Amino acid sequence: MLNRLFQVLALASLATAADPNYEQLFRPFVSPETEIATFSEADFAEVASPRWSTWHAPTFQAAIKPVYEADIQSIVRIAARNHIPFLATLNGHGGNDNYGRVQNALNINLGHFNSVTVDPVHNKLTVGGGVTFGEIAEPLAKAGKEIQTGNAVCVGMVGATIGGGIGTLQGIHGLVLDSLLSVTMVDAKGDMVIASKTVNPDLFWAIRGAGANFGIITSATYQIHDQTNDGNVIIANYPFPVSASRSAWEFVQSYDENIPAPLVLIPSIRYNHTTEEVILQVSVIYYGPMADAQPYLDQVEALNPISSTVETVTQQELKAIFSEGACDRGNRHNVYTVGIKKTDPDTMEEALQEMTEFFETHPTYNGSLAIQRYGSQAMLAVPDEETSYPWREINAYVLFDNIYTDPALDADVDDLSRSLRTKFEATSGFKDPQIYLNYAHGDEPLNQVYGASKLPKLRALKKLWDPQHLFGAGYPIDY
Numbered sequence: 133m134l135n136r137l138f139q140v141l142a143l144a145s146l147a148t149a150a151d152p153n154y155e156q157l158f159r160p161f162v163s164p165e166t167e168i169a170t171f172s173e174a175d176f177a178e179v180a181s182p183r184w185s186t187w188h189a190p191t192f193q194a195a196i197k198p199v200y201e202a203d204i205q206s207i208v209r210i211a212a213r214n215h216i217p218f219l220a221t222l223n224g225h226g227g228n229d230n231y232g233r234v235q236n237a238l239n240i241n242l243g244h245f246n247s248v249t250v251d252p253v254h255n256k257l258t259v260g261g262g263v264t265f266g267e268i269a270e271p272l273a274k275a276g277k278e279i280q281t282g283n284a285v286c287v288g289m290v291g292a293t294i295g296g297g298i299g300t301l302q303g304i305h306g307l308v309l310d311s312l313l314s315v316t317m318v319d320a321k322g323d324m325v326i327a328s329k330t331v332n333p334d335l336f337w338a339i340r341g342a343g344a345n346f347g348i349i350t351s352a353t354y355q356i357h358d359q360t361n362d363g364n365v366i367i368a369n370y371p372f373p374v375s376a377s378r379s380a381w382e383f384v385q386s387y388d389e390n391i392p393a394p395l396v397l398i399p400s401i402r403y404n405h406t407t408e409e410v411i412l413q414v415s416v417i418y419y420g421p422m423a424d425a426q427p428y429l430d431q432v433e434a435l436n437p438i439s440s441t442v443e444t445v446t447q448q449e450l451k452a453i454f455s456e457g458a459c460d461r462g463n464r465h466n467v468y469t470v471g472i473k474k475t476d477p478d479t480m481e482e483a484l485q486e487m488t489e490f491f492e493t494h495p496t497y498n499g500s501l502a503i504q505r506y507g508s509q510a511m512l513a514v515p516d517e518e519t520s521y522p523w524r525e526i527n528a529y530v531l532f533d534n535i536y537t538d539p540a541l542d543a544d545v546d547d548l549s550r551s552l553r554t555k556f557e558a559t560s561g562f563k564d565p566q567i568y569l570n571y572a573h574g575d576e577p578l579n580q581v582y583g584a585s586k587l588p589k590l591r592a593l594k595k596l597w598d599p600q601h602l603f604g605a606g607y608p609i610d611y
């Protein structure tokens with residue numbers, strides 16, 4: 133009743149969508165601690181979510197940083213009534229092309245929704261909708277527990293979960309979304325809604341794969357596990373001479389059919405602009421004792437890499453290693469991706485050649501190509517129909533990670549990435565391209581991202597839960 137009154141008051145009080153007075157419109161209906169700033173105000177940068185990439189970034193007329201669930205309810209209702217487009221974000225890592233189409237919107241900064249509660253007795257973790265993977269690491273380690281996560285500390289846990297959530301513990305525990313037990317969210321009407329396997333199960337199905345399209349999740353509860361190998365992980369890096377590239381790709385290929393759950397392989401191609409040399413590296417990660425990892429490390433050693441570093445680190449330290457540079461803001465950062473079932477050494481060789489030429493002719497380009505080969509056992513143990521996430525048969529995620537600052541490089545970077553993407557798609561082992569949503573570039577057909585078999589139900593649920601298309605500008609499901 134009170135909320136209804138708020139809506140009427142909000143409507144009556146003000147402003148056109150083209151030039152709303154945000155303070156006047158929202159202030160009476162949010163908590164005093166909620167910060168509001170328009171783009172021209174000095175504190176805008178503190179109120180708005182930070183943005184990871186400068187490439188095709190959304191633009192915001194104003195930002196609002198709510199503190200309580202009721203604040204988000206009011207914000208959604210008032211924005212909807214006044215036709216103000218909005219985007220709820222945390223650290224702004226959602227970077228595909230669609231975000232650049234969000235113009236003059238209202239940013240809802242989820243930064244205050246950062247609670248983390250570990251329940252070691254029932255093996256549950258409950259987080260606020262604005263918690264990063266980095267923020268859960270210490271409380272979990274202290275409790276002797278773990279959960280599968282993405283690899284970088286800066287990424288939003290919920291933001292990543294609702295598109296899939298892939299990472300180095302995937303072989304053992306599966307996709308991050310497979311550990312999700314329930315969410316509490318604000319829907320398009322501004323109502324608080326719970327979704328789980330037993331409450332609003334269809335909505336819960338949709339959230340696990342296309343979640344950004346259905347509401348703003350204020351808290352999420354996950355299944356957690358006892359730490360593997362007391363929380364210790366082995367990470368080994370092997371740089372290879374370019375002349376030995378083929379044997380490196382064939383080694384990775386030998387694990388196409390089967391890879392042990394604790395093993396992760398990440399071959400990558402980068403460039404050292406100081407020495408003007410291509411860096412070709414195979415990283416091996418193993419969740420287990422050194423004795424168990426040794427046979428795999430020996431296999432790589434036998435290929436005569438240039439050198440090797442083998443370390444035992446904690447899971448937290450592993451994340452810190454992965455986050456180095458990756459979390460840096462301010463670059464013109466964009467990604468392309470292909471999901472593959474097969475490693476094709478010829479395609480890898482072509483990529484190496486094309487990238488070498490590109491590195492040499494574009495001295496300010498700092499991009500890389502990495503293939504993330506995680507075990508599929510746990511992911512495949514979940515039936516396909518259980519979630520809207522469509523691509524459980526992907527064995528490895530090819531990631532073209534473009535990093536540069538000069539917009540003049542845009543066209544050349546696109547040409548290179550598209551050329552490589554086409555080649556990897558052709559030899560992926562799949563008939564049609566399978567694109568991991570959280571790594572998508574934004575130019576892919578919806579079928580390739582959400583899956584043709586999932587889209588009809590997703591569209592029907594979208595119509596039911598968000599007929600005004602308030603949510604999901606990052607990769608909209610249309611109907």
Ligand SMILES: Cc1cc2nc3c(=O)[nH]c(=O)nc-3n(C[C@H](O)[C@H](O)[C@H](O)COP(=O)(O)OP(=O)(O)OC[C@H]3O[C@@H](n4cnc5c(N)ncnc54)[C@H](O)[C@@H]3O)c2cc1C
Nearest residue numbers: 221222223224225226261282283288291292297298349606
């Ligand atoms: C450096 C880096 C490393 C990455 N590493 C991995 C990785 O290892 N594994 C992996 O799977 N992905 C990874 N990603 C991709 C990442 O999962 C996606 O970019 C994801 O969308 C980021 O979510 P965010 O909340 O951090 O970003 P944001 O830009 O804040 O949000 C992204 C989208 O999610 C929505 N969203 C965020 N929070 C909520 C919420 N509480 N309720 C509803 N919607 C919400 C937003 O509205 C937006 O549409 C990485 C990305 C970057 C930039």
